[in-house]
Amino acid sequence: MKVTxxxxxxxxxxxRLHAACEALASRRIxxxxxxxxxxxxxxxxxxxxxxxxAGKAALDAAGYVxxxxxxxxxxxxxxxxxxxxxxxxxxxxxxxxxxxxxxSAEVGARAVVIMRFSEPDRAVEALQRAGxxxxxxxxxxxxx
Amino acid sequence: xxxxxxxxxxxxxxxxxxxxLPTVQLRDLQLRRLKAVVTRAYDNVAPFRExxxxxxxxxxxxxxxxxxxxxxxxLKTDLRDNYPFGxxxxxxxxxxxxxxxxxxxxxxIVVAYTQEDLQVWASVMLRTFASAGVHRGDxxxxxxxxxxxxxxxxxxxxxxxxxxxxxxxxxxxxxxQIMLMRDFGxxxxxxxxxxxxxxxxxAGELGVDLRELPLRVGIFGAEPWSEGMRECIExxxxxxxxxxxxxxxxxxxxxxxxxxxxxxxxxxxxxxxxEIIDPETCQVLPDGEEGELVLTTLSKRAMPMIRxxxxxxxxxxxxxxxxxxxxxxxxxxxxxSDDMFIIRGVNVFPSQVETAxxxxxxxxxxxxxxxxxxxxxxxxxxxxxxxxxxxxxxxSVMEALHKRLSHSIxxxxxxxxxxxxxxxxxxxxSEGKAKRVWDERTA
Numbered sequence: 330m331k332v333t334x335x336x337x338x339x340x341x342x343x344x345r346l347h348a349a350c351e352a353l354a355s356r357r358i359x360x361x362x363x364x365x366x367x368x369x370x371x372x373x374x375x376x377x378x379x380x381x382x383a384g385k386a387a388l389d390a391a392g393y394v395x396x397x398x399x400x401x402x403x404x405x406x407x408x409x410x411x412x413x414x415x416x417x418x419x420x421x422x423x424x425x426x427x428x429x430x431x432x433s434a435e436v437g438a439r440a441v442v443i444m445r446f447s448e449p450d451r452a453v454e455a456l457q458r459a460g461x462x463x464x465x466x467x468x469x470x471x472x473x
Numbered sequence: 474x475x476x477x478x479x480x481x482x483x484x485x486x487x488x489x490x491x492x493x494l495p496t497v498q499l500r501d502l503q504l505r506r507l508k509a510v511v512t513r514a515y516d517n518v519a520p521f522r523e524x525x526x527x528x529x530x531x532x533x534x535x536x537x538x539x540x541x542x543x544x545x546x547x548l549k550t551d552l553r554d555n556y557p558f559g560x561x562x563x564x565x566x567x568x569x570x571x572x573x574x575x576x577x578x579x580x581x582i583v584v585a586y587t588q589e590d591l592q593v594w595a596s597v598m599l600r601t602f603a604s605a606g607v608h609r610g611d612x613x614x615x616x617x618x619x620x621x622x623x624x625x626x627x628x629x630x631x632x633x634x635x636x637x638x639x640x641x642x643x644x645x646x647x648x649x650q651i652m653l654m655r656d657f658g659x660x661x662x663x664x665x666x667x668x669x670x671x672x673x674x675x676a677g678e679l680g681v682d683l684r685e686l687p688l689r690v691g692i693f694g695a696e697p698w699s700e701g702m703r704e705c706i707e708x709x710x711x712x713x714x715x716x717x718x719x720x721x722x723x724x725x726x727x728x729x730x731x732x733x734x735x736x737x738x739x740x741x742x743x744x745x746x747x748e749i750i751d752p753e754t755c756q757v758l759p760d761g762e763e764g765e766l767v768l769t770t771l772s773k774r775a776m777p778m779i780r781x782x783x784x785x786x787x788x789x790x791x792x793x794x795x796x797x798x799x800x801x802x803x804x805x806x807x808x809x810s811d812d813m814f815i816i817r818g819v820n821v822f823p824s825q826v827e828t829a830x831x832x833x834x835x836x837x838x839x840x841x842x843x844x845x846x847x848x849x850x851x852x853x854x855x856x857x858x859x860x861x862x863x864x865x866x867x868x869s870v871m872e873a874l875h876k877r878l879s880h881s882i883x884x885x886x887x888x889x890x891x892x893x894x895x896x897x898x899x900x901x902x903s904e905g906k907a908k909r910v911w912d913e914r915t916a
Contacts, residue, residue, distance in 0.1 A: 334866070336864075336865075336866030338859045338864050338871075338894075338896060339896075340894075340895055340896050340899065345896070366868045368868060368871075368872065370875075370893055370894065371871065371894050373865075373866060373867075373868060373871065375866060392896065392897060392898050393896065393897070394859050394860065394861050394864045394896065394897050395861075395864075396861065396864050396865065396866055398866045427867050427869075428867070428868075445866070445867075
C-alpha cells in the first residue's frame with residue numbers, strides 16, 4: 330500500500346527545476362503530483378510519477394542526485410475536519426509525519442494527501458487498523 | 474600481495490638494488506656524487522657560481538654530507554629568471570630532451586636532460602613501478618599527459634624499461650579511457666588521483682564497474698592527495714593505490730615512491746638527496762620533524778639542482794621500512810606551502826578543508842574553495858557536491874548536513890566558511906592536476 334516517491338536535489342539557480350521536469354518530459358513520464366521544499370540555497374523536489382524507476386533513471390541520467398522513498402497516499406474525507414480526523418488517528422498510533430502534501434486531483438469523491446512517515450510500514454498497519462483508506466499506486470495511475 | 478616484478482619469480486628487480494644499499498655505502502656514494510655535482514654546477518652554471526662567490530664558497534667546502542647545509546638554496550624563481558636555458562650545465566649538443574611547466578604565472582620553467590639523465594630517469598621510474606608490484610605482463614594505461622609535462626613520458630619510459638605493455642592514452646577523453654581499460658584488460662593505471670576519481674564516477678555512469686575489471690594497481694601522483702582519497706579510490710575501484718613523488722625541476726616523477734607497506738615514500742637517495750628545513754628560518758631540521766622538503770640532484774648532468782626548495786611540506790621517516798629498503802622515506806605530501814592561502818590573516822591549506830569534509834561525510838565529496846572579497850572583507854566559500862550517499866528527501870536532514878559541514882570546516886581551519894551544497898557535476902573536473910581553489914579576490 331506504499332507509493333514510491335522520487336526526491337531530487339535542486340540548486341537554487343534559474344532553470345534547474347525546468348531542466349528536471351524536461352528530463353521527465355523527454356521520456357514521456359507523467360507527473361501525478363509534486364511538492365517543492367525550498368530553503369535559501371537549495372530545494373528538494375518530491376515527485377509521484379507514473380513509472381518511478383524510469384523517472385529516477387531519467388533524472389539520474391540528466392545528472393541529478395535522486396532518491397526513492399516510500400510514502401503513503403492517504404484518503405482524506407473532503408469536508409471540514411477531514412484531514413484533522415486522519416491526523417488524530419496518526420497521533421493516536423504515535424506516528425511521526427516528516428512532511429505531507431496534497432495530491433493534485435481528487436481520487437473518487439475524496440481528497441488524497443501524500444504523507445511521509447518516519448516508519449512507513451508501521452504507518453500502513455496503524456492507519457488501516459484505524460479505518461483510514463490508503464490509495465494503491467495503481468489507483469493513482471488510473472486517476473491521473 | 475607479494476612484491477614481485479618479473480616472470481622469473483624474483484623478489485626484487487635488479488635495477489632496484491640501490492634501494493637496499495647498506496647505509497654506510499649509500500652515504501659514501503652520496504658524498505662522492507654530491508662533490509661531483511656541486512663541482513659540475515660551479516664550473517658550468519654561472520648563476521650558481523655567482524651565488525657561491527657571494528658567500529665566498531667553492532666546491533671544496535663539501536667535505537662531509539652535512540656540509541651541504543652551507544650551500545645556497547635554489548628556488549623556482551631561479552628557473553624563471555634564467556629562462557629558457559640559463560641553468561643548463563651541458564652544451565646544447567648533449568641535451569636530448571626539454572620539458573616545460575604549464576606556466577600559470579608568466580613564463581614556463583624549462584628543464585633539460587642528457588642521454589645519461591634519461592637513463593637515470595627511466596631507472597628511477599622502473600624502481601617506482603617495481604615497488605608498486607608492476608611487472609612484465611602487466612598492461613598499464615598511462616593517462617598522465619604526454620608532451621611538455623614530465624608525467625607522461627617519465628612514466629612511459631619506466632614502464633617500457635620494466636617490460637610492461639604501455640597504453641599511452643595521455644590525459645583526457647574519459648569515455649575512451651574507460652573503453653580501452655575494459656577492452657584491453659588493463660591491469661595498471663597512471664594518472665593524477667583526482668582524475669582517477671573522475672574515471673570511477675564516469676565509469677559508473679557508463680555502467681562499467683571498475684571492480685570487475687582486471688585493473689589491480691594505480692600509480693598516482695603530480696598533486697597532493699589524502700588517505701581519504703586513497704580509501705575512496707581503493708574502495709571504488711578495487712585496486713591498490715600507490716603514491717609517487719616527483720617534480721620537473723628535479724627530474725619529473727621518480728624522486729620517490731611508496732612500496733607495498735604504503736607507509737611513506739622511499740626517496741631514491743642515490744640520485745636525490747633530501748633535507749627538511751624550517752621554511753621560515755631555512756635551518757635544516759633533524760629527521761622526523763616536519764618542514765619543507767629540499768632536494769639536491771646527485772647525478773643530474775644537464776641541469777643540476779642544488780638544494781632546491783620544493784615548497785612541499787613533509788618529514789623524513791627514519792625507522793627502517795619492513796619492505797627491506799634502506800633508502801629513507803618521506804611522509805606523504807598532503808600540502809604545499811604554495812597551496813596555502815591566507816584569509817583574514819589565517820593560513821589555510823586546501824587539505825584542511827578536505828579533512829573537514831571527510832570527517833562529516835566519510836568519503837570525500839567533490840568540492841571547491843572560492844575566495845571572494847566583499848566590501849574589503851575576505852570570504853571563503855566552499856561548494857560541496859551532494860552525493861547520493863548523503864542526499865535525503867528531508868529538508869531537516871540536508872540542513873543538518875550543511876550545518877555539520879560548516880562546523881567541521883570552522884573547527885579545523887578556524888575560518889567560518891559559506892558552505893553551499895551544489896548538484897553533482899556542477900564543479901568542473903580537471904584532466905590533470907585538480908584545481909581546488911578559485912581565488913576571485915580583487916584588490
